[in-house]
Amino acid sequence: MTENVHVQEQFQDAEQQHSTDVLGMWVFLGSEILFFGGLFLVYTIYRQAYPEAFAEASSHLNLWLATANTAILLSSSLTIAMSELLLRQDRLRSARLAMAATVGLGLVFLAIKGLEYYLEYAEGLVPFLGSFSYSGPDADQVRLFFHVYFSMTGLHALHLAIGVGLIVSMLVLSFRCSDRARLERQLEVSALYWHFVDVIWVVVFPILYLIK
Amino acid sequence: MANAELQTGAVQASEFAADVDSLFLVMAGLSGIVVAGIAVLILIFSIRYRRSRSSMREGPPDFPLALEYTWIAVPTLIFIGLFVWGARVFLQSQAERNDALELRVVGQQWMWMFYHPGGARELNELHIPVDRNIRLLLSSDDVIHSLYLPAFRIKQDAVPGRYTQVWLNAERTGRYRIMCAEYCGTEHSQMYGVVEVMEPEDYSLWLELNAYDTTLAAQGERLFNAMACSGCHTSGSTIQAPSLEGLYGRVVNLQDGSTVVADEVYLRDSIIVPDRDIVAGFDNVMPAYNDQLSEAQLFMLIAYIQSLTLAQ
Amino acid sequence: MSDAGSGTLSRSSRASYLTAGYTLRSWLLTSDHKRVAWLYILSITIFFLVGAAMAAVIRVELATAEGDTVTADSYNKMFSLHGIVMVWFFLIPAIPATLGNFLIPLMIGARDLAFPKLNLLSWYIYTLGAIFTVYTVIAGGVDTGWTFYTPFSSMFSNSHVVAALTGVFIVGFSSILTGLNFIATVHKMRAPGLTWFRLPLFVWSIYATSLILVLATPVLAITLVLVILERTVGIGIFDPALGGDPLLFQHLFWFYSHPAVYIMILPGMGVTSELISCYSRRPVAGYRFMAYSILAIAFIGFLVWGHHMFVSGQSAYASLVFGLLSFMVAVPSAIKVFNWTATLYKGSISFETGMLYALGFVGLFTLGGLTGLVLASIAVDVHVHDTYFVVAHFHYIMVGGMVMAYLGGMHFWWPKITGRMYNETVGQLSAIISFIGFNLTFFPQFVAGYLGMPRRYHSYPPEYESLQLVSSVGAVVLAIGYLLPLLNLGWSAFAGRKAPGNPWNASGLEWSGASPPPPHNFSEPVVVAQEPYSYHTDDRDNPLVPDRA
Numbered sequence A: 001m002t003e004n005v006h007v008q009e010q011f012q013d014a015e016q017q018h019s020t021d022v023l024g025m026w027v028f029l030g031s032e033i034l035f036f037g038g039l040f041l042v043y044t045i046y047r048q049a050y051p052e053a054f055a056e057a058s059s060h061l062n063l064w065l066a067t068a069n070t071a072i073l074l075s076s077s078l079t080i081a082m083s084e085l086l087l088r089q090d091r092l093r094s095a096r097l098a099m100a101a102t103v104g105l106g107l108v109f110l111a112i113k114g115l116e117y118y119l120e121y122a123e124g125l126v127p128f129l130g131s132f133s134y135s136g137p138d139a140d141q142v143r144l145f146f147h148v149y150f151s152m153t154g155l156h157a158l159h160l161a162i163g164v165g166l167i168v169s170m171l172v173l174s175f176r177c178s179d180r181a182r183l184e185r186q187l188e189v190s191a192l193y194w195h196f197v198d199v200i201w202v203v204v205f206p207i208l209y210l211i212k
Numbered sequence B: 001m002a003n004a005e006l007q008t009g010a011v012q013a014s015e016f017a018a019d020v021d022s023l024f025l026v027m028a029g030l031s032g033i034v035v036a037g038i039a040v041l042i043l044i045f046s047i048r049y050r051r052s053r054s055s056m057r058e059g060p061p062d063f064p065l066a067l068e069y070t071w072i073a074v075p076t077l078i079f080i081g082l083f084v085w086g087a088r089v090f091l092q093s094q095a096e097r098n099d100a101l102e103l104r105v106v107g108q109q110w111m112w113m114f115y116h117p118g119g120a121r122e123l124n125e126l127h128i129p130v131d132r133n134i135r136l137l138l139s140s141d142d143v144i145h146s147l148y149l150p151a152f153r154i155k156q157d158a159v160p161g162r163y164t165q166v167w168l169n170a171e172r173t174g175r176y177r178i179m180c181a182e183y184c185g186t187e188h189s190q191m192y193g194v195v196e197v198m199e200p201e202d203y204s205l206w207l208e209l210n211a212y213d214t215t216l217a218a219q220g221e222r223l224f225n226a227m228a229c230s231g232c233h234t235s236g237s238t239i240q241a242p243s244l245e246g247l248y249g250r251v252v253n254l255q256d257g258s259t260v261v262a263d264e265v266y267l268r269d270s271i272i273v274p275d276r277d278i279v280a281g282f283d284n285v286m287p288a289y290n291d292q293l294s295e296a297q298l299f300m301l302i303a304y305i306q307s308l309t310l311a312q
Numbered sequence C: 001m002s003d004a005g006s007g008t009l010s011r012s013s014r015a016s017y018l019t020a021g022y023t024l025r026s027w028l029l030t031s032d033h034k035r036v037a038w039l040y041i042l043s044i045t046i047f048f049l050v051g052a053a054m055a056a057v058i059r060v061e062l063a064t065a066e067g068d069t070v071t072a073d074s075y076n077k078m079f080s081l082h083g084i085v086m087v088w089f090f091l092i093p094a095i096p097a098t099l100g101n102f103l104i105p106l107m108i109g110a111r112d113l114a115f116p117k118l119n120l121l122s123w124y125i126y127t128l129g130a131i132f133t134v135y136t137v138i139a140g141g142v143d144t145g146w147t148f149y150t151p152f153s154s155m156f157s158n159s160h161v162v163a164a165l166t167g168v169f170i171v172g173f174s175s176i177l178t179g180l181n182f183i184a185t186v187h188k189m190r191a192p193g194l195t196w197f198r199l200p201l202f203v204w205s206i207y208a209t210s211l212i213l214v215l216a217t218p219v220l221a222i223t224l225v226l227v228i229l230e231r232t233v234g235i236g237i238f239d240p241a242l243g244g245d246p247l248l249f250q251h252l253f254w255f256y257s258h259p260a261v262y263i264m265i266l267p268g269m270g271v272t273s274e275l276i277s278c279y280s281r282r283p284v285a286g287y288r289f290m291a292y293s294i295l296a297i298a299f300i301g302f303l304v305w306g307h308h309m310f311v312s313g314q315s316a317y318a319s320l321v322f323g324l325l326s327f328m329v330a331v332p333s334a335i336k337v338f339n340w341t342a343t344l345y346k347g348s349i350s351f352e353t354g355m356l357y358a359l360g361f362v363g364l365f366t367l368g369g370l371t372g373l374v375l376a377s378i379a380v381d382v383h384v385h386d387t388y389f390v391v392a393h394f395h396y397i398m399v400g401g402m403v404m405a406y407l408g409g410m411h412f413w414w415p416k417i418t419g420r421m422y423n424e425t426v427g428q429l430s431a432i433i434s435f436i437g438f439n440l441t442f443f444p445q446f447v448a449g450y451l452g453m454p455r456r457y458h459s460y461p462p463e464y465e466s467l468q469l470v471s472s473v474g475a476v477v478l479a480i481g482y483l484l485p486l487l488n489l490g491w492s493a494f495a496g497r498k499a500p501g502n503p504w505n506a507s508g509l510e511w512s513g514a515s516p517p518p519p520h521n522f523s524e525p526v527v528v529a530q531e532p533y534s535y536h537t538d539d540r541d542n543p544l545v546p547d548r549a
């Protein structure tokens, strides 16, 4: 399998290339954590300041859809891990299937998220687009919650969409490129990113949906 | 007196100003010594060890480690000392003072408005008595401004949506500059005024000449009725709302079990974001007033609620 | 592309990276770190000139107390764009993206960076951000100051805030990717034998800078996104009317921007260490202390951001903590200043252009840093916050320090980069002129600031007029000091004397091959068996012998 490994100009050997790629992705994810970290900080401060409003606002979210989404995303982490394993075992076809399943799950997640957004829009909970019609107690702070909610889930959805694109390109690569080591390496790096997006959701879900 | 000259530059108009200046001068002097020391060393080395001189370099070039630790330890100690000094001066300036004259300041693009407890208002001018503790409570109607009184070495941002405060005790009569130090848009550099520090007699005279028919609290009371606050907050109203009598300065029990002292910030929040702290035993039915009241009106309402305590 | 790319010819002087292709395409699609460095050199020079032109307008306006040259709005746009351009489009990339890009692989014995294509992509991202910024300028500017404080930026400003924010946001990703690339490179691509404590301090400084770039920039990015969202779709995270907190923006902004000031000084410290040691033929004193203090500055630098907010209404307790930590972050800086001075001791010192700039750096950085301590003592900061004292403080460090280091480094490595020598006399003259012009420009601002002149003032009270006039005159001298190296280096790149491989007889690995270097740097794998800075006082004119290992 290692005969036709192509090592890029700057590296001494395949091992160096592999560990550098993985390190590069970890550094990038470290950076991403701080990107979301800024939002989490905003959230924490406002939740401290307006606990009732946040609890009230949270109760208007659709917990069922979000729970389903959590399950979907967790399964997708499983399928992407499987595709790595299968590829390492030289079972290319099954690995492709697992990748396709990951892409599918990712798309279903996005679709459900879209449905959620639509329901919120219909209910008048979108604080921009001029349709905010919530008028219960603490309307302003509820509105603040929805600002935070839409920025957080929106950014997460954007990351997930990028992840879907990444896995799709891995699928394409698996047909077009005969360099198995390269595919393995890039799939490993993409999977790292996928897991990261998943973990972000695991944080976002409880703090937005499960406020008591 | 009103045409007395404006005093600018290094003038010290308060004790705090003198404290700040001494700290600054010591630090500036120390910095000067360090910079000069480094410069002299560089110069000496540059001359003695310049390439064209070849005979002076015998002996091992290594440095004893002790030297390295010395120049870590000594600055660290000096730094801690300077920090403690600066912190003490700062904390002193922040300390609560008794019996202070309460002034209210609102920043607005691009002017300063001052409200005296007696009801007098001033625009870009501030008259205060000498040798008297003064507490300025600041807010802003639009963007962040910063009230800057260089002669007193004090500065405090006025932030929309919250109160900030600063203490002042003027030691010298005279006229001094007021400026805005936080960038706030087109005419930021034109947002200035004059503070006039007066002898107590002159100050009383000024108060008399500028007397308003009503005090700040009385203006607040009028507003309290006009905004229908009184509809709920009077005994006998159908809606159950807490009595505001004796509220200011008292400890309030909140619904979530915690307690808070009813200071200005609490009163302000209770009016514009009533949701933040709900009084134990009451429903969260009070509407939020944040779109309906200007900062100045809030100051009036609060002055009124405060007067309900002070009157007792 | 030309055919000279294959590695076998690399020792011959004809096969340099510069001759590896002459077409525009061979430059714009290169993944050679040395060519990417050139792309940055040209871009940041353009932006320096843009920022300098704005500084020129500022200084003309401030020469008199009345606001008589430009309108208040134009003035406000001038200093905002000056700050934005100088910080994000000039100074942050200044050393890392040019000298860092060029030298890191050479210094660690690698054939390129870990991710060469990503490196090129970073430059394109920088360019995209730059386009937004240029658009901002053309469309009419932005007037928020480089700090973009809310709610002014989010709700009140009528200028092109979104375009400006987008530019900065995009260029942030360029920073992140550059930092990521350097971190991976330094970790994984060092030549055998090149242990961490054999790395030149320049590499250490770029490594620490990269950590900050990667960990702080994303916080700025998300903060700017939130302001962009507020202005475009109305997501009002910082809106005080909804109970949002304007101070939250300041916390997030300074959480990035204080570490960012160390992005703007650490590389300069690295350059200074290389220069001083080479021109005094002495190993850097206290090498390990120097390396550790770089890391210490980077880490403590993350914990002091609140010193920009002493009068914002933040709690007194927080101010005390931030104040103390600000003093502590000065300790490692002190270590560096003392060790640079000590390096001269018993050296064999010569005063080429690079050395003059480096010594200028030490002096001006020290003064700038010490005035930082004045700002960190809370009681004094209450008075001088947002006055010209602060303006002087940061120009001393950023212009007096970092720009000096950048120019010094450029002169030092110019023969390596271009294979040509600049004119030494003109070089020395420019170092001296800019040192004088600099002090003339910015020292009076300390005085004006302490006497209470607020910054960002279009017109100002007459008592500051004489000080500001001196400052404006100084800026003219300073401008000459900056024009000279531009001409000197620019001219020498084409017509300068051919440089020998190692004109300074420097010890670094980057000097071991031909100048300019061949496309892939090293034809044979490099093995390092030598401590850094193996200088001897008597080796100026003899080729360096590997040290007593």
Ligand code: HEA
Pocket: B030, B031, B034, B074, B075, B078, C147, C261, C262, C264, C265, C307, C308, C326, C327, C329, C330, C333, C334, C337, C338, C365, C366, C367, C368, C369, C370, C371, C372, C373, C375, C376, C377, C381, C384, C385, C386, C390, C393, C394, C397, C398, C402
């Ligand atoms: C490269 C940029 C850079 C660097 C390195 C620094 C370094 C430091 N800065 Fe500065 N700073 C800025 C750029 C920088 N700063 C900018 C741009 C602003 C304004 C932002 C804005 O509002 O627009 C600012 C503002 C700023 C403020 C806020 C001022 C205000 O707005 O009110 C403060 C306050 O504490 C501060 C402190 C410091 C300190 C303590 C250091 C320390 O790291 C300095 C440490 C170095 C030394 C101290 C010198 C060496 C020491 C010795 C030689 C030892 C001497 C020995 C003895 C005294 C015994 N800075």
Ligand code: HEA
Pocket: C049, C052, C053, C055, C056, C057, C058, C059, C062, C079, C080, C082, C083, C084, C086, C087, C091, C144, C145, C146, C147, C391, C395, C398, C399, C403, C441, C455, C456, C457, C458, C475, C476, C478, C479, C482, C483
């Ligand atoms: C980061 C790097 C950096 C650099 C290199 C500089 C360089 C200079 N800066 Fe800048 N400055 C900042 C960063 C920087 N600055 C920041 C962050 C701010 C705060 C902004 C804010 O408040 O938001 C600021 C603010 C600032 C102010 C305060 C404005 C105010 O508060 O109202 C002033 C005033 O003198 C000033 C002056 C200068 C000068 C004279 C130079 C000189 O060193 C520049 C030298 C060049 C020249 C003197 C002109 C040279 C001319 C040419 C080369 C030819 C082109 C000229 C024409 C076509 C006319 N700067």
Ligand code: CUA
Pocket: B107, B109, B110, B144, B145, B146, B180, B181, B182, B183, B184, B185, B188, B189, B191
């Ligand atoms: Cu108000 Cu500046």
Ligand SMILES: [Cu+2]
Pocket: C257, C258, C261, C304, C305, C307, C308
């Ligand atoms: Cu700082």
